[in-house]
Amino acid sequence: MSAALSYGALxxxxxxxxxxxxxxxxxxxxxTHHSKQRGTSAEFTEYRLYRQGDDPRRIDWRLLARSDxxxxxxxxxxxxxxxxxxLDASASMAFPVATRAKWQTARDIxxxxxxxxxxxxxxxxxAVHDERRTMRILPPRTRRGVxxxxxxVIEGADPGGNESLAPTLINVRSPRIAIVTDLLGDAxxxxxxxxxxxxxxxxxxxxxxxxxxxxxxxxxALLAADPEQPALQRILTDTTRRGYDxxxxxxxxxxxxxxxxxxxSYVTVITDEPAPHAVRRIAEPQSFGALRQ
Amino acid sequence: MTWLLPSVLxxxxxxxxxxxxxxxxxxxxxxxxxxxxxxxxxxxxxxARARAIALTDVPLLLLRLAAVGAIGLAVAGPIFGSRxxxxxxxxxxxxxxxxxxxxxxxxxxxxxxxxxxLIVFDSAARRMSASALDSLxxxxxxxxxxxxxxxxxxxxxxxxxxxxxIELVFVSPLLDEExxxxxxxxxxxxxxRIRIVSVGASAASTPSTRxxxxxxxxxxxxxxxxxxxxKGSGGSIRVVRGRLSAADSAWxxxxxxxxxxxxxxxxDAEWTPRRDVDAIGAVTSDGATLxxxxxxxxxxxxxxxxxxxDGEPAAVEHAEGAGCIRDVGILIDQSSDVTLRIPFxxxxxxLLVPCGGARNTTHMNTAALAAFVGQxxxxxxxxxxxxxxxxxxxxxxxxxxxxxxxxVELALRRSNVQRSIA
Numbered sequence: 001m002s003a004a005l006s007y008g009a010l011x012x013x014x015x016x017x018x019x020x021x022x023x024x025x026x027x028x029x030x031x032t033h034h035s036k037q038r039g040t041s042a043e044f045t046e047y048r049l050y051r052q053g054d055d056p057r058r059i060d061w062r063l064l065a066r067s068d069x070x071x072x073x074x075x076x077x078x079x080x081x082x083x084x085x086x087l088d089a090s091a092s093m094a095f096p097v098a099t100r101a102k103w104q105t106a107r108d109i110x111x112x113x114x115x116x117x118x119x120x121x122x123x124x125x126x127a128v129h130d131e132r133r134t135m136r137i138l139p140p141r142t143r144r145g146v147x148x149x150x151x152x153v154i155e156g157a158d159p160g161g162n163e164s165l166a167p168t169l170i171n172v173r174s175p176r177i178a179i180v181t182d183l184l185g186d187a188x189x190x191x192x193x194x195x196x197x198x199x200x201x202x203x204x205x206x207x208x209x210x211x212x213x214x215x216x217x218x219x220x221a222l223l224a225a226d227p228e229q230p231a232l233q234r235i236l237t238d239t240t241r242r243g244y245d246x247x248x249x250x251x252x253x254x255x256x257x258x259x260x261x262x263x264x265s266y267v268t269v270i271t272d273e274p275a276p277h278a279v280r281r282i283a284e285p286q287s288f289g290a291l292r293q
Numbered sequence: 294m295t296w297l298l299p300s301v302l303x304x305x306x307x308x309x310x311x312x313x314x315x316x317x318x319x320x321x322x323x324x325x326x327x328x329x330x331x332x333x334x335x336x337x338x339x340x341a342r343a344r345a346i347a348l349t350d351v352p353l354l355l356l357r358l359a360a361v362g363a364i365g366l367a368v369a370g371p372i373f374g375s376r377x378x379x380x381x382x383x384x385x386x387x388x389x390x391x392x393x394x395x396x397x398x399x400x401x402x403x404x405x406x407x408x409x410x411l412i413v414f415d416s417a418a419r420r421m422s423a424s425a426l427d428s429l430x431x432x433x434x435x436x437x438x439x440x441x442x443x444x445x446x447x448x449x450x451x452x453x454x455x456x457x458x459i460e461l462v463f464v465s466p467l468l469d470e471e472x473x474x475x476x477x478x479x480x481x482x483x484x485x486r487i488r489i490v491s492v493g494a495s496a497a498s499t500p501s502t503r504x505x506x507x508x509x510x511x512x513x514x515x516x517x518x519x520x521x522x523x524k525g526s527g528g529s530i531r532v533v534r535g536r537l538s539a540a541d542s543a544w545x546x547x548x549x550x551x552x553x554x555x556x557x558x559x560x561d562a563e564w565t566p567r568r569d570v571d572a573i574g575a576v577t578s579d580g581a582t583l584x585x586x587x588x589x590x591x592x593x594x595x596x597x598x599x600x601x602x603d604g605e606p607a608a609v610e611h612a613e614g615a616g617c618i619r620d621v622g623i624l625i626d627q628s629s630d631v632t633l634r635i636p637f638x639x640x641x642x643x644l645l646v647p648c649g650g651a652r653n654t655t656h657m658n659t660a661a662l663a664a665f666v667g668q669x670x671x672x673x674x675x676x677x678x679x680x681x682x683x684x685x686x687x688x689x690x691x692x693x694x695x696x697x698x699x700x701v702e703l704a705l706r707r708s709n710v711q712r713s714i715a
Contacts, residue, residue, distance in 0.1 A: 091329075095327060095328075182329065184329050184330065184332075211329075214329065222326050222328075223324065223325045224325070224326060224327075225326065225327055225328065225331060226329060226331045227327045227329060228329070229332075230325075232331055232332060233325050234331050234334035234335070234337070236328070236334050239337075240334050240335045240337060243335035244330075244333050244334045247333040248330055248333040
C-alpha cells in the first residue's frame, strides 16, 4: 500500500511546507538550499574585482565600460541537502499501551518530514530499529516513491527493547538529521553524537515526543514501571505527584537547554498535537515564533 | 506410618498459614502499570495501602502451599512400615553362668523369628546371625548384662526402623554375678519391658586349689606359692614363669582352666613394651597390696585384675578358648623376699581364682529381677530410633518435588510480573 493511501491526509496537509537549511550548505548537486559556493547562477549576489586566474567570461563588460575597472559578477549557488530521519522505536515509545499515541505521533512526524524533504527535491532516508531490533537504514534518495518506501520501513518497525540511537547517528552520513525520540533512553550518548555531527558541519533537528499521559498521569495511585527497565517501579500517589511534576518539568527544560546549546534545533511535540501542525512547526519555525518551544 | 521428625509437620503448617495470610496482605499492593517516565517519581518504599478482602492469585498460593507441604513432609521423614509390627531382639547368654548351652540354643531358636536380631554375650556382647546359632560356643567368662543391654539398644537404634514396637528377650539364667553397678542405669534407658526366658544356671563348683608351677629352681614366685600350700599336679590352674608353649595354650583352651603367665624376666614375654621403662613402689589387687620396688617394662591389654599404684594394669585376664590366660607383668627380684611375706599370699590368691573372678551362682533376687523385667509395655521403636542414622526413603523424592514446585512458582511469579507490566 502506498504512502498516499495510508497517509493521504497527512501528506496533503504538509503540501507546500518547505524545510530550509539552517545555514548554507557545502557543495552538492544543484538544489533549493543556499550553497556556500558562489557560482554563475542567475541569482546575483555581488561584484568582485577581477583577479588573475578568474574566468574572463564572467567579467561584467558593461561595468568595465562605465568604470574602466574589471569586475566579476558573483551569484549564490543552490544545493541539495540530503536528510535522514532517525526514529526512536524503543519500548518507551509504545505508550500509552492502549493507543500507542507516542509511536503514532513519531511515525506521522517522520513521514510528514520525509514528504516535505522530498517535495523540496532533497534526498531523504530513514533509520529505525525493525521488529528484530536490528537498525535498518534507508539511505537518502530523491527518486519517486521514496516516501512510500520510508513509510513501509517505518510500518515494519514495532516499538520494543531499549537499543541506543547514538551509534546510528555516527553511521548516518547525511548533512541533515532529524531525530524523533522521547529522549528516555540514551539521551547523553545521543547528545554527544549530535555535537560531533554539528561540529562536522551537519545540522540536527531533535523532535522530542512526549505523551500527554506522561505530563499528566492518571489521578489515582498506581505502581509505575519503566517499560525499558521493568525492575524500576515507583509508587505514584498524591504525595509523590508534585515531585514527579517538578522532576519531569525540570528534565524537559534541561533537555531543551542542552540540545539548543549544542547547536541543534529542539522542538517538543505533545501527542495531542496534530502531526501536520507539528511538521510545520519543525520545518518552518519562523512561522510559529510565538509557539516555538 | 511414622515420622522421624513429627514436629516439622507443625512448623510446615505454620508456614502454610503464614503463606495464606501473606497472600491476603500482599494482594493489596497495586499491579504495576507502565509509565516510561517512572524514573522521575520520587523513590519511596512500596507499601500496601489497602487490604484485600478476597484471596487472589489462588494458583500461586496453591503452588506455594504444595511446595511448603512437600518440603515439610520431606524434612519430617515419613516411615512407611507395616502397622503394629513388632520387631524382636533376642539376647542369648553364653557365659559361664549357663549350665547347658544347648538349652540356650533351643530357647533362642524358639523365640527367634525371621527379621529378628540375635545378640550373644558373655563379658562382651556382639550381634550374630540366626544361622550361626548352631555354632554358638560357651564363652567361659563372666556374663555382663550391661554389655548385653547396651548392644540391644544399639541394635534397636540402627536396624529396626521399620517396626512400631520392639520386644527384648533375654535367654539367660540371670545370676547375680552378671549384673554390675551400671546394669540398673542401662536397663532404665530401655523404654519397655524385657521378657525373660530362663535357662538353667551352672552349678557352683569348688574350684581346684591345686596349682601347677613351671619355673626354674629357686624361683621366688614358686617359693611363695609353696608357702601358700597350693602346689600340686592335675589342677585347673597353671603358673608359667617362662615363655608359653603351644602345649600350654592347648591345655587352657581345652577346658575352663586358668593359665597364669608370670614371666621371670623381660625376655619371657612378647607383650607390648613400655616406651619408657620405669619403676614403681606398689601393686595392688582385690586381696592385698605388695609394697616393693618393681620395674615396669610392659603395657598390658585386657581385663585388669591387678593394678600398679598409679592405676595402670599390672595383671590382666583375657579369654582363651574355654579358659583364660592371665598376664602378670610384675617382675619379682629373685633375691627379694617379697614373695615370702604374708601380703604376697593374699595378693597371689586373686590370680588363682577361676576365669572371670570368683564364681557367684546365686540368682538375682526378686526385686532386682522385677526391676530388670520392668512393668511397661513393649518399647516403642520411635523412642529408640537413631534419628541421625535412620533416613526416610521418601525424603529425597519429596525434596525434589518441593524444589520443582518452587521452580514452577518462580516462573509463574515472573510471568505474572511481566503480564502486569505489559
